[in-house]
Amino acid sequence: KQLVAIRFIEQFRLLRKKEKGRFLLESKFEFAKSLVKQAGQYILDHMEEDLQIETKSSPTDLVTRLDKEVQDFLVDQILSLYPQDSICAEEGCLRASVKEGAVWVIDPIDGTNNFVAQQEDFAIMLAYFENGQGQFALIYDVVKGDCYHGGGAFPVCLNESPLPTFKRKPLGDFLIAANAGMLEKNEWGLADLGRAALGVRVYGSAAISFAKILSGCLLTYVTYLQPWDYAAASILGESLGYKVVTLSGQALDFKTRQAVMMVPVEMREEIQSYLYERKEN
Ligand code: IPD
Ligand code: CA
Ligand code: CA
Helix, strand or coil: CHHHHHHHHHHHHHHHHHHHHHHHHHHHHHHHHHHHHHHHHHHHCCCCCCCEEEECCCCCCEECCCHHHHHHHHHHHHHHHCCCCCEEEECCCCCCCCCCCEEEEEEEEEEEHHCCCCCCCCCEEEEEEEECEEEEEEECCCCCCCEEEEEECCCEECCEEEECCHHHHHHHCCCCECHHHHHHCCCHHHHHHHHCCCCCCCCHHHHHHHHHHCCCCCCCCCEEEEHHHHHHHHHHHCCCCCCCCCCCCCCCCCCEEEEEEEEEEEHHHHHHHCCCCCCCC
């Protein structure tokens, strides 16, 4: 009898621990949703001011005062509520590994060149991992007010509406998105894939391209990206039947810039049959 009682208490404790974990994750997710909305409002309130545009690695790699301010705001808010958590963020040198502990991956403005030149088609991206497992993510198209959120144990939604999982069609009925430079040189046979599809679109923002896949408007997006560019999409896509992988179909390293694609798992092989290493014309 004593043994049965001990087992019961152990099971009860385990259940309580799981419930507590679930409650903490839910409140973290709610906090993240409110955070990206606040950050988006900050951008809208200040985007007409002097953006103090600077270049980084090349004349077309831009950063503005708002990229830095939004990142600082997100990092400060996260660490003030969750001081034990770590951060991997684009601007500056915060580079925590998603593999260890509770880690937030931040791209404060994805599509900075669109932001500077067009004041639209840019987004805030946030992804949250625990020991390498994606728990939830957000892509917030600030100007449209469209928030893609969920992943892990949470349904993937566009604002309040759950998004459907991938539905197969012939390749020729789908549009794809791609990196303009790779297309021009037919790197990896990307132009060949484009010719087999209905057409190719170049949006100038990884976030906007991924969001269009999540909402069923595109089949795939093929490009070179850093971890903060693909972290959110990798979590959101998983629940809807997609995966973000390297062009040879391997898992991403979440450390370096890699040639990546987001593909529906069901059509990965067909898409990959067009992608072969061909760096020359
Ligand atoms: C860039 C955009 C762009 C992609 C680049 C990214 P950023 O992000 O997503 O579409 O082609 O590789 O670096 O710099 O605007 O955050
Ligand atoms: Ca950015
Ligand atoms: Ca980016």
